[in-house]
Structure formats: structure tokens, C-alpha cells
Amino acid sequence: xxxxxxxxxxxxxxxxxxxxxxxxxxxxxxxxxxxxxxxxxxxxxxxxxxxxxxxxxxxxxxxxxxxxxxxxxxxxxxxxxxxxxxxxxxxxxxxxxxxxxxxxxxxxxxxxxxxxxxxxxxxxxxxxxxx
Amino acid sequence: xxxxxxxxxxxxxxxxxxxxxxxxxxxxxxxxxxxxxxxxxxxxxxxxxxxxxxxxxxxxxxxxxxxxxxxxxxxxxxxxxxxxxxxxxxxxxxxxxxxxxxxxxxxxxxxxxxxxxxxxxxxxxxxxxxxxxxxxxxxxxxxxxxxxxxxxxxxxxxxxxxxxxxxxxxxxxxxxxxxxxxxxxxxxxxxxxxxxxxxxxxxxxxxxxxxxxxxxxxxxxxxxxxxxxxxxxxxxxxxxxxxxxxxxxxxxxxxxxxxxxxxxxxxxxxxxxxxxxxxxxxxxxxxxxxxxxxxxxxxxxxxxxxxxxxxxxxxxxxxxxxxxxxxxxxxxxxxxxxxxxxxxxxxxxxxxxxxxxxxxxxxxxxxxxxxxxxxxxxxxxxxxxxxxxxxxxxxxxxxxxxxxxxxxxxxxxxxxxxxxxxxxxxxxxxxxxxxxxxxxxxxxxxxxxxxxxxxxxx
Numbered sequence: 001x002x003x004x005x006x007x008x009x010x011x012x013x014x015x016x017x018x019x020x021x022x023x024x025x026x027x028x029x030x031x032x033x034x035x036x037x038x039x040x041x042x043x044x045x046x047x048x049x050x051x052x053x054x055x056x057x058x059x060x061x062x063x064x065x066x067x068x069x070x071x072x073x074x075x076x077x078x079x080x081x082x083x084x085x086x087x088x089x090x091x092x093x094x095x096x097x098x099x100x101x102x103x104x105x106x107x108x109x110x111x112x113x114x115x116x117x118x119x120x121x122x123x124x125x126x127x128x129x130x131x
Numbered sequence: 132x133x134x135x136x137x138x139x140x141x142x143x144x145x146x147x148x149x150x151x152x153x154x155x156x157x158x159x160x161x162x163x164x165x166x167x168x169x170x171x172x173x174x175x176x177x178x179x180x181x182x183x184x185x186x187x188x189x190x191x192x193x194x195x196x197x198x199x200x201x202x203x204x205x206x207x208x209x210x211x212x213x214x215x216x217x218x219x220x221x222x223x224x225x226x227x228x229x230x231x232x233x234x235x236x237x238x239x240x241x242x243x244x245x246x247x248x249x250x251x252x253x254x255x256x257x258x259x260x261x262x263x264x265x266x267x268x269x270x271x272x273x274x275x276x277x278x279x280x281x282x283x284x285x286x287x288x289x290x291x292x293x294x295x296x297x298x299x300x301x302x303x304x305x306x307x308x309x310x311x312x313x314x315x316x317x318x319x320x321x322x323x324x325x326x327x328x329x330x331x332x333x334x335x336x337x338x339x340x341x342x343x344x345x346x347x348x349x350x351x352x353x354x355x356x357x358x359x360x361x362x363x364x365x366x367x368x369x370x371x372x373x374x375x376x377x378x379x380x381x382x383x384x385x386x387x388x389x390x391x392x393x394x395x396x397x398x399x400x401x402x403x404x405x406x407x408x409x410x411x412x413x414x415x416x417x418x419x420x421x422x423x424x425x426x427x428x429x430x431x432x433x434x435x436x437x438x439x440x441x442x443x444x445x446x447x448x449x450x451x452x453x454x455x456x457x458x459x460x461x462x463x464x465x466x467x468x469x470x471x472x473x474x475x476x477x478x479x480x481x482x483x484x485x486x487x488x489x490x491x492x493x494x495x496x497x498x499x500x501x502x503x504x505x506x507x508x509x510x511x512x513x514x515x516x517x518x519x520x521x522x523x524x525x526x527x528x529x530x531x532x533x534x535x536x537x538x539x540x541x542x543x544x545x546x547x548x549x550x551x552x553x554x555x556x557x558x559x560x561x562x563x564x565x566x567x568x569x570x571x572x573x574x575x576x577x578x579x580x581x582x583x584x585x586x587x588x589x
Contacts, residue, residue, distance in 0.1 A: 041448075042423065042448075044423065047280050047281065050280075057457075062423075062448045063448070065448075065453075066448060066453060067448035067449070067453060067454050067457075069457065
């Protein structure tokens, strides 16, 4: 069973969102997502300053066997990307909710965060997927 | 004998299994208007013997003309060893292999090819080839649009001095993908892309600039200025180069201050005979940071679990069997057999040999221009240096002159009137290392004979 921290929000496409103290959102892919993809070899991140819409394919995670789009959970502006992934994409595998974050977003409408899945909800979704 | 593996009873039992009475009934949802009603104009079947006889008759119609045609396909001497080796059973395949464990020889050859093309173009990565030069350019344009993440315009500047056949293929492939192609005129005096005309786009968001070297007139563009312009205006430079010319000229990776990041072109001059309809092959190379946007197959060197060196396909997550509609390309046909010939050709010649071929081509074309322009009324257009093609303007009707030359056993050039009406009765000519001074003298004699006599109507 994969790890699902309950203080985060989730999407059904297996992205997680963490609200920071300053209101910006850190975004990554879940433990389940990284396990399914296998060893990551490359991560393509959005441009800092890019404005993205919810559901936009804004990043790509590539493993030895697949490449998947990462969809933006909310609309907003990209304020920072995880530069460390350029040399060490495997951080997404080893620490998906920490060192393996992908980018930070300044949301256009922070209240939309409430519409994303809670940890419990995402856990139920995974349980359904696995049955 | 039709190569259909199913017997009548196979077909019947399959139809029974799905509950259809006949093949026609199986396909009856296709509207009758869309169905092919017999193949009019296609003659009946012939036996192998009859086909052989017919083909020999047709082949006998070929003339052994002396060809001075270029315009994208070039006649070069191909050492006999090239096709002797390329057609050996071990190499003879049009495809890049899937099974690394069964295909080390072919994979190594493709790896060597990629190394040679990367070195020839001065860039870091090459794919295992594409369909032809024109479609390679279309792929290069799409690659630039994907790779250039700061430019949103999808505007690509395309010099009018680019081979018009390439421009047309690029238009066909990229137009439906939202790419806007903007034509940049050439200078009528020099035959080069007009740098002044680029200035009009200095303030616009431009995704890429196509830079042909040499251009369709055989003229050498000011590639350093063009590459630097692209760099300074935030556009990706895309080189379209003749690989033989690169034996002498600076590689795209060294153009201007920092080079261009993408190069492509037609590989036919490297050991593939001129043939109407091909097959030819396209090459495409780039800087390493763009590798994930590079379409096509890519062979890499690695080690197996015992630490022994070996070759394998790599970075396949870009490709359509993994990324499907989001792949870098859904065409990316490659030309394995032509690439095999090219690799053998390049390894037989080596860098010095390639340089000598290039120098010889240039010198023969200069001789041709000198001999032709010694004739009254024949002039060479464009003042810029050229590689192995030149534009001649002839007095009188160019088609008439060409017909007269053809009667004398010479294919004298490609008329440019339909592509470039402003050039008048102009002829694009090419002399490669295959032409002797005697061939060139014969060309001049035939041209003299084919021209309208002074004072008489053409």
C-alpha cells in the first residue's frame, strides 16, 4: 500500500498539492504514481513565470518504460521549479512528497484547492483502482 | 499467386464465428459511394516471364545522358564497395532493429552513422535517419516549435532561397499543426537571403529561422550572420545543409557566435544513387539539450549485465509506441538501408576524401560556369560565392534550349521559371566530381548549338 499523507490534497491523476504558509502551492506526483512509473530518468518542468490552466499538461515525467504528462491541479502562475530534478530525477522515486516536488504554483483562485481530493478520498480511489 | 494466407474454408469459418454471411456483408456499413469499383486502367496480371520482358523493354528506353541536374539530388561517384557491402545479407534491411540481442551489427552501424552525422554537422546527437531531406526539415520545424518553450507564436521564418520543394513539404506537414511560415526574400543581386528583410521581424516573437546552406541557387548564405540573428532574437536556428558541402564548410554547430541547435538535410549525396522517387534519406541532428524533442529512432552504446559493451535503442519514451499521440512524431520513417550505404560511403572516404569530393565539385561547377558564360548572351546570376550549383540565364526560350541540349545527349539543367519567374529564362546547373573537363566542353558546345542564332527569332 502506498504512502498517502493526509495533510495534502490530491487529484485523480495522482498529483499532490501542498499549501505553503505563503499561500503558494507545491505540486508533485504521488507515491503510487512514482511506483507505477518505475525509475525516473527525466523530468520536464514548466517555465518559471508561465501561466497554466487547471488540467493543462504542464510537466512530463519519464521513466525507463513510460513517459507521462503531469496535469496542473489548479490554474495559476509557476513561481519556482525544482532545479535539483535536472540532475537527480530519482528524487521523485525516493521522496515523492518531499525532495521530489516538481514545481510551485501561485494559484489564481486559492479556494479551488478545496475542490481537490482529500487524503481519505484519494486513498479510497486507489483502493478502487487496486481491486 | 496472391499472398493471402487464409483458405476459403478459413474465411468461411471466421465469417460464421462473427455471424456474417459474406465478406461483402461484413463491409456493408461502408457507403457504396466510397467503395472502389474495380481498378480502371490497371491491366490484368502478367506472369513473371512477361513482367521481366516488359521491364527490360522499358529499361532500354533509358538514355545514358550526361546529367548536369541538381536541385536537391546529386550524382556522385559511389565506390563499388559501398553497395557490395550494403547488400550483404547481414546488412540488407530497411529497418532499425527492435531486438538488441539479435542485431548488434546493424545497431553498431547505426551508432557509427549517428556519430558521423553529429561530427559532420558539429552537433551532439543524431537520430537513425528520417524519410528524406524535405520531411526531415518539416520534423526539424516541429521539433523547434516543441522545444522553444519561451516562444508562443509558432512563427517560423523560411527564406525564399530554400529549395521550393522543401518549402512545399514543410507547408503540407506543419500547416495543420498551427505553424505559421513566413517567407523571407532573397537579394536579386547576391542570391542570398536579404538580411535587411529579417529586420522587419526583429520585434516579433519568432520561434525559428530556417537557414539553407548552400541555398537552392547553389549560393553560400551568410550563415554566421543568420545564425547570430536567430540567437539574438530568441529564435532557434535550423540548418538545412548539403552533407558533401560540409566536407569544406563550417558545420552548423559552429555558425555565428554559438552555432545553431538543429541541423537537417538530404543524405542522398552520401552513396545513394540518383533515382526518380528515391529511396533517399533524411538526416536530423541537434544539441543534446533538445534530444527529448528529437523524433525518430536513436541508437545508444551501453554495457550489458556482465559489463560488456553493446548497442541498443535508447530514449524510446519519445516515440509513438510509448507516447502514442504525444510522441515527437507519428511519421518518423527511417531509411535503414540507405543509411547503411551512407555509413560505408563516409567510412571509405573519410574526412579528407569528403573534403576532396567537395572541392572537386566546386571546381567543376566553376569550370562549367566559365565555359558557359564564354558564350555570347549566357550570363551567371548572383555575385555570391557558390558551392556546386549555379544559375545561368540563357538568351531565348529556356525550354527550347533544354530540348536542344537533350537532343545532344545532355540534361542541361533545371529551369527555374516556374519557381522564380523574376529570374526570367534561368537554368539551375550542377557539375559534380563525376564530370570531366571534356564533359564540360561538350556541354558548352551543345549549348552553343542549342541557342537561337544571333539575329534570328528563337
